[in-house]
Amino acid sequence: MIPAVRRLLGQPSARRFALLLLLLAGFGVLLLVVPRPDPHALPDLADTLGGYAPAVAVLTGALLLVALVPRTFVTLASGAIFGALEGAAYALGAALLAAALGFAVGRVLGREFVAERVRGRLARLDGWFARQSVLGVITVRLLPISGYGLISYGYGTTGARVLPFLVGSVIASAPTAFGYAAVGAAVTSPGEINWLAAAPASLGLIASAVLAHRWWRAERRRRLDITDPHF
Secondary structure, three states: OHHHHHHHHOOOHHHHHHHHHHHHHHHHHHHHHOOOOOHHHOHHHHHHHHHHHHHHHHHHHHHHHHOOOOHHHHHHHHHHHHOHHHHHHHHHHHHHHHHHHHHHHHHHHHHHHHHHHOOHHHHHHHHHHHHOOHHHHHHHHHOOOOOHHHHHHHHHOOOOOHHHHHHHHHHHHHHHHHHHHHHHHHHHOOOOOOHHHHHHHHHHHHHHHHHHHHHHHHHHHHHHHHHOOOO
16 A cells, blocks of 8 residues: 555656546546435444444445535434434544545645645635644534535645644534434434434534634734734
8 A cells, every 4th residue: 555655646746636636526426326325224234234333334434425425414324324322423433534534635646736836825825724723624614615525635735734634624523413413313213303403403504603703803813913013
């Protein structure tokens, strides 16, 4: 595996970036042609896998996320198979693993290409990603700008640090993980869902507005400090 990565890193940055775009395009095509499973058949999967079910759930969920399958679907399926609490836990494990995989692929295939070409405002934006804390990652994750997997790849192409990215990704995923897992569990057990089960899913929108406002204020303060050091 390591020799293969070394050979890949030896390729021109433009070729690696083109490979990244081709990979994403291929995942997009697969999403259109692969049939979706029947939700009512999902609970039987846990019984057939036995004791390996949790590990398989996390690994499969992560692979689906890096293949650009929406996290909502993965979390709903996890809840339908394992129930609300276990499903949410496995969905969060899959989110963490998928974030690491997507970031690594984006870093290997796209970072050098981006770093060589960013100028002006794009360079300042790249610098913002490099300085980001966990809070900044949570803000981006909660904003409805793109899918979970695509954001992971995108972060890898920036100068962002891996640890704040992973921690922020899991924290941002937690509210909706419990909400959607509860909904998924209720699909296979009609009558058990209630408003409290769906409530955590709304936290993303509220947190997004609050965190985006805090980020805007921090950026505004930073610009004022640059223009007027005595401000």
